Amino acid sequence: MPITREHELHQRRSGRNIGLAVVLVGFIGLVFGLTIAKVQGGGTLEAFDHTYRPALDPDHVRFQQR
Amino acid sequence: MTELRTDISYAPPGEAEFSDYIALLKPRVMSLVVFTALTGLLVAPGSLHPVEALAAIIFIALGAGASGALNMWWDADIDRVMARTARRPIPAGKVAPDEAMALGLALSGIAVVMLWLATNALAAGLLAFTIFFYAVVYSMWLKRATPQNIVIGGAAGAFPPMIGWGAVTGSVSLEACLMFGLIFMWTPPHFWALALFMKSDYHKARVPMLTVTHGRAATRAHILVYTLALVPVALLAAFTSIGGPVYLAAALVMNAWFVQGAWAIWRRDEAQAEADSYATEKRVFRFSLSYLFVLFAALLVEAALAHLPAYATLAAYLPVMELF
Numbered sequence: 001m002p003i004t005r006e007h008e009l010h011q012r013r014s015g016r017n018i019g020l021a022v023v024l025v026g027f028i029g030l031v032f033g034l035t036i037a038k039v040q041g042g043g044t045l046e047a048f049d050h051t052y053r054p055a056l057d058p059d060h061v062r063f064q065q066r
Numbered sequence: 067m068t069e070l071r072t073d074i075s076y077a078p079p080g081e082a083e084f085s086d087y088i089a090l091l092k093p094r095v096m097s098l099v100v101f102t103a104l105t106g107l108l109v110a111p112g113s114l115h116p117v118e119a120l121a122a123i124i125f126i127a128l129g130a131g132a133s134g135a136l137n138m139w140w141d142a143d144i145d146r147v148m149a150r151t152a153r154r155p156i157p158a159g160k161v162a163p164d165e166a167m168a169l170g171l172a173l174s175g176i177a178v179v180m181l182w183l184a185t186n187a188l189a190a191g192l193l194a195f196t197i198f199f200y201a202v203v204y205s206m207w208l209k210r211a212t213p214q215n216i217v218i219g220g221a222a223g224a225f226p227p228m229i230g231w232g233a234v235t236g237s238v239s240l241e242a243c244l245m246f247g248l249i250f251m252w253t254p255p256h257f258w259a260l261a262l263f264m265k266s267d268y269h270k271a272r273v274p275m276l277t278v279t280h281g282r283a284a285t286r287a288h289i290l291v292y293t294l295a296l297v298p299v300a301l302l303a304a305f306t307s308i309g310g311p312v313y314l315a316a317a318l319v320m321n322a323w324f325v326q327g328a329w330a331i332w333r334r335d336e337a338q339a340e341a342d343s344y345a346t347e348k349r350v351f352r353f354s355l356s357y358l359f360v361l362f363a364a365l366l367v368e369a370a371l372a373h374l375p376a377y378a379t380l381a382a383y384l385p386v387m388e389l390f
């Protein structure tokens with residue numbers, strides 16, 4: 001069966017699939033918005049692997065405490 | 067060679083639509099959760115970034131929905147018997163029980179982790195406890211074990227404003243406890259009024275509601291006692307930092323009305339109730355919904371008015387319990 005052909009299953013489940021797509025897009029948008037909000041809010045940003053970690057840098061900690 | 071095929075053209079008798087998965091999350095309960103959690107979040111001292119606040123409300127509601135799905139999974143046998151719940155997705159054959167359980171567990175995890183990331187560990191911990199309390203303590207244990215199921219299980223519905231408060235402040239205070247207490251004390255008379263006119267359903271499902279185990283006269287007395295016990299909790303909130311004259315006025319009127327309704331229920335016997343098809347019980351049940359809505363709306367009004375200098379002067383005449 002060619003994959004381009006619309007099966008009855010696709011029609012039957014289109015509502016479900018569209019609903020799930022909307023939820024996933026909304027979730028992505030929310031996580032993106034949260035990321036922007038957290039970055040705008042300040043606070044120390046740091047990764048954990050093979051990278052500079054401000055929290056472990058005594059100079060940075062002293063600077064933060066000033 | 068044998069051909070392996072999956073017959074995808076087979077349609078089960080009641081295939082789930084997207085709306086059936088939404089129904090699993092008990093959207094009507096979620097709307098109450100959204101409203102009370104939003105109130106807790108808005109009346110709390112301090113503020114959140116609007117996106118963080120939106121995320122907090124969405125994930126608190128999602129957590130409540132997840133516990134609803136777990137409740138429907140566990141209680142499918144009861145739901146099948148009761149007319150009020152027989153059309154829910156699992157008894158209707160639209161969603162498989164395992165699917166509901168998986169959805170409930172997955173959404174619980176997502177809601178708790180995301181609330182933690184969006185706000186703080188306290189709010190996430192309270193949400194996790196709420197889900198556990200509703201799904202395990204209430205649904206799996208209390209509901210089928212004791213006529214006090216509604217009383218203790220009501221705590222699950224009472225947590226959302228406390229979670230909203232905790233999301234902003236990172237702590238729990240007297241005000242958060244009073245909002246919790248308001249819903250906690252309101253739940254028993256609300257559900258017992260419903261149980262009075264839905265008795266045959268609970269009886270059929272062998273759920274030990276107070277009406278089944280202790281009789282209807284005892285249930286009527288319990289409604290009155292719990293409504294009277296609700297009054298001080300509701301009034302006390304007026305004298306804390308979240309209350310004020312508007313809330314006090316609303317609480318006085320709504321509590322007088324609720325007590326009058328509970329009194330009327332207590333005074334009636336079964337013959338009178340059956341004669342008018344439980345008109346008083348139905349009226350009090352409907353009123354109890356407005357009761358909670360009006361009091362939480364009054365808290366929101368207080369939070370909005372607090373920014374007006376003229377109102378702050380008026381509110382200063384109300385003794386606030388600085389002690390707490």
